[in-house]
Structures are given as structure tokens and as C-alpha cells.
Amino acid sequence: MTDALWWLPSVIVLAVVVGVISLLVSASRRRSRGIRAAQNAEITERARTAAISLVRADDLIEAATDELGFAIAQFGERATADFAGALEVSKRQLREAFALKQKLDDGVPDTDTQVRQWTEQITRLADEATARLNAQTREFDSKRVVEQNAPIQLDQLRRRLDRATDRLAGGAATLDRLATSYSAEALAAISGNVDRARASIDDGRRAADAAAARLSAGATEPVGDQVGAAERALFTATTLLDAIETGEDQLHVGFASLGTALAAAETELAEARALRDRHEESDASAVLNRVIAVADAVVADLRRPGRVSDPSADLARLREALDGLDVTRSEARNRQLRRDNAREAYVGAHLAARSQIGITRDFITANRGRVGADARTRLAEAERQLILAEAEADPVSALDAARRAMTHATDADALAHYDTH
Known part of the structure; x- marks a missing residue:
């Protein structure tokens, strides 16, 4: 009996091996089906996104074509050249996107890689066309708002130009007052600001007058460019006049710093003289005496009555003299x-x-x-x-x-x- 069943253990082992292999194959198939399902879901979602982007871009191009016609009628072909160019580029991109969509929809089988690449390209082309046209549309919406508000803006601009004109006299008086205390070099950055501001105000008035003349005559030409030019001229004039006030503050702060530095220099010179007088080496005393004389001369000149100052340059000059004094005094x-x-x-x-x-x-x-x-x-x-x-x-x-x-x-x-x- 035992001899007749000698093959039984081998059969059991073989059955176990076959069972394990079957389980592994089954698990591998389930895993493959799961991966394939996930890939198909991703491809489907990409295709849906591409279709939405394509429809949105196509609708926007139709709307933008009409919008361009209105813009040309209102602003002229020169002002709408960029809009026309953007529309043409977007149309070309959309034609390319539709061609790719047709390749996906025809009866020729496509690989997963091709489907993924073409779908992504369709989305990109459609989104770029949409973004470009949206930007142009927003720009012309802003221009229309400017045109609609032009009478109010011009009225405000004129009042602001008047206020800037009133500031010219104050700016000139400030420069005259500063010239009694500060040198031409110190005032160089702002000395011509009144004249430049007056020229900018004149430019702003001319632009505003041109816009007002068009509005009064009922002309169809847009006035946004003239209004913008007037705004820029006013901004330039205001900036120049503000710089005079800021420059005055900076000069006064610099002059105060110079006074503090001169007081500190007097203290340093007194310490240097004391060291010179008690030093036991004659050569060290002689060198120290020379740098003290140089620093003394600088301080005396900076304190000279009636002298006009350039605080920045004066501080640098004083610092240079004191640096030499510090080095020599330290050595001594x-x-x-x-x-x-x-x-x-x-x-x-x-x-x-x-x-x-x-x-x-x-x-x-x-x-x-x-x-x-x-x-x-x-x-x-x-x-x-x-x-x-x-x-x-x-x-x-x-x-x-x-x-x-x-x-x-x-x-x-x-x-x-x-x-x-």
C-alpha cells in the first residue's frame, strides 16, 4: 500500500505550486486592469477639459471678431492694430486645435501617447488664444471707460493742473531760500525742477485742451490718448515739485548731521592735542601735530560764517580728515x-x-x-x-x-x- 502511493507527495507539491502561480497571475491581471482603468479615466478627463477649452475659445473668437469691428469704428484701425493681430493669431491657433481634435475623432486608431499629447496641445492652444483675446478685450473695455468718463476726467485734470501751477511759485521760493544756505552743487539735483515742472504743466494743458476741443466739436476720434498724455505730464510735474520739498528736508537733515559731526570733531581734536602735548616721543608728536593742523583747518573752514554748505560733500571731507587723525592718534x-x-x-x-x-x-x-x-x-x-x-x-x-x-x-x-x- 505504501509503495503504491509513493507519488502522492509530489502531486501535492505540484498542486500547491500551480495554485500559487494561479493566484499570482490572477493578482497581476487585476492590477493591470486597475492601472488600465486609471489610465482610461485620466485620458477621458483630459479629453473633456480639452473640449471645454476648445468650445470656450471658439465662442470667444466669434465675440472678439464682433468686438474688433466695434473698436475699429470707435477708435480707428491704427489704435486697434494690436487687437486685430491678436485675433488673427488666436484664430490660427484654434484652427490648429480643431485639426488635432479631428485626428482624435477620425477612424484611425491612436496610441495612448498620441492621445495624451494631442489632448494637451489642444488645451494649451485654446487656453492661449482665450487669454490673448481676454487681455485685448479688457484693454478696450478700459479705453471705453476712459472715453465715457473723459469730460469728468478733463475737468478734474484742469483743477489738478491749476493746483500744480500754484505750487510753482512756492517751489521757486524754496529754491531761492535754500540757495542762501546751500551751494549750487548741493542744489544741483533739484535746481531746475521748477522750470521742468512748468514745462510739464504746459504739456498737460495742451493735451487737455486738445481733448476738450475734440469733445466740444463732437468728433468721433477717441480722446483717451490726450487724456493719458495730460495725466502723465501732471504726474511728472507733481513728482518734480515734490522732489523740491523732499530735497529741502534731506538738506536740513544733512546739515544737522554735519553740526553733530563738527561737535564730535572738536572733542577728537582736543583729545589729540592732549596726547600730542604729553607724548614723550618728539617724532610722534610732530606727526600728530601735522594731522591735527589739517583737521583743524577743515573744521575751521566748515564753521566759517556765511559759508554755503553742501552737507553730503562736507561730511565726506570732514570724515576724511578725521580718519587720518584717528589713524595717527591711534599709532601715537x-x-x-x-x-x-x-x-x-x-x-x-x-x-x-x-x-x-x-x-x-x-x-x-x-x-x-x-x-x-x-x-x-x-x-x-x-x-x-x-x-x-x-x-x-x-x-x-x-x-x-x-x-x-x-x-x-x-x-x-x-x-x-x-x-x-
Whole structure:
């Protein structure tokens, strides 16, 4: 019985393998069907979007064609040239989009890639045509509003031009007043603003008068360009007159800053003079005195009564002089500080060297027969350096000599102890 069923385990294994393979194949097929369904849904949605964009663009082109006719009648062919060009480009794009749609709708099978690419291209062409025509339509809507409101705008423009004219006298008076305190260089940016503003106001009036004449005569030509020219001229004049007021404020602020800087310069000069007078090095005092004289001259000139100022240039000139003073004063201060520090350090160095020399001299005396020439030579040099330190007027040199004396005395002591052992 057992021998007859020897094949049973192999059959079971084979059945299991076949079952697993069947499950895998079934899962793969379900996955493929899901992916295909998703792709089909995407293609369908793209096609729907493209169709909507195509219909919208086609309707808009029809409306824009009528709109262009109205615009030509109202504004003339020259003013509507851009509109006509935009309409022609949009029509060409729409013809291309319809040709692609026909390729999708004919009986020739298309690949998924072709469907996707053509659908996207249809949407893009239609949307570009729509956006272009919408922009042109909005522009001419704005122009119509301008034409409709032209009488009101002209009335407002004339009043604003009158107010700008009234400001001319005030601007001229401001420039005359500023000229008594500030130089021509300081006023260069705004000195011609009154004349330029007056010319702009005249241009604005001429444009406004031309527009008003057309309206009074009942002419069909649009006046929007003249109204716009008048607005731009008024804006230019207003900007120029505002710049005079702003420039006056800036000059006053600059002059106040100059006064503050001059007060600070006086303080710096006083500190520099004090350093010069107490400095122990004559060459440093001489260099410091020269830069003090330069800065003094600049400050005196900037404070000269009746002098007209260019605050920006004056501040730069003062800063340059003070920068030179700062550098020289810093160098002189460091040199004096080095001398002061050396003088303080010398006291301790001198005491230590004298003490070490005395200790070493006593040791050599106590071991007179056992200490050799080297130790005695170092001690003699230490004593010589100490004498030089005591005689030196320069504290830095005196400190160096005292430190050398200490070094030689220490060496002598070490050699003396070596000899005795």
C-alpha cells in the first residue's frame, strides 16, 4: 500500500505550486486592469477639459471678431492694430486645435501617447488664444471707460493742473531760500525742477485742451490718448515739485548731521592735542601735530560764517580728515602706551635683576676658588646691562636692558652652581 502511493507527495507539491502561480497571475491581471482603468479615466478627463477649452475659445473668437469691428469704428484701425493681430493669431491657433481634435475623432486608431499629447496641445492652444483675446478685450473695455468718463476726467485734470501751477511759485521760493544756505552743487539735483515742472504743466494743458476741443466739436476720434498724455505730464510735474520739498528736508537733515559731526570733531581734536602735548616721543608728536593742523583747518573752514554748505560733500571731507587723525592718534597712543607700560614693568624688572645679581655675586664670593670664568663673565655682563638700564632715559630700552641683566644673572648663577658641583 505504501509503495503504491509513493507519488502522492509530489502531486501535492505540484498542486500547491500551480495554485500559487494561479493566484499570482490572477493578482497581476487585476492590477493591470486597475492601472488600465486609471489610465482610461485620466485620458477621458483630459479629453473633456480639452473640449471645454476648445468650445470656450471658439465662442470667444466669434465675440472678439464682433468686438474688433466695434473698436475699429470707435477708435480707428491704427489704435486697434494690436487687437486685430491678436485675433488673427488666436484664430490660427484654434484652427490648429480643431485639426488635432479631428485626428482624435477620425477612424484611425491612436496610441495612448498620441492621445495624451494631442489632448494637451489642444488645451494649451485654446487656453492661449482665450487669454490673448481676454487681455485685448479688457484693454478696450478700459479705453471705453476712459472715453465715457473723459469730460469728468478733463475737468478734474484742469483743477489738478491749476493746483500744480500754484505750487510753482512756492517751489521757486524754496529754491531761492535754500540757495542762501546751500551751494549750487548741493542744489544741483533739484535746481531746475521748477522750470521742468512748468514745462510739464504746459504739456498737460495742451493735451487737455486738445481733448476738450475734440469733445466740444463732437468728433468721433477717441480722446483717451490726450487724456493719458495730460495725466502723465501732471504726474511728472507733481513728482518734480515734490522732489523740491523732499530735497529741502534731506538738506536740513544733512546739515544737522554735519553740526553733530563738527561737535564730535572738536572733542577728537582736543583729545589729540592732549596726547600730542604729553607724548614723550618728539617724532610722534610732530606727526600728530601735522594731522591735527589739517583737521583743524577743515573744521575751521566748515564753521566759517556765511559759508554755503553742501552737507553730503562736507561730511565726506570732514570724515576724511578725521580718519587720518584717528589713524595717527591711534599709532601715537600705542607708542605712548608702550612707553608707559615699559616704565611700570621696569620697576619690577630692575628689582628682580638687582636681586639676582646680588645673590649670584654672594654665591661666587663664597665659592671663590671653585667658580670658573664663564659664570663670572655672565655676572659681569649682567652688572653692565643693569648699569645701562639705570642710565637709559627711554623706558622701553631701559626695560630691555633690565631683562637682559636678569637673563645674564640667571645664567651666571646656573653656571656657578654647576662649577661647585
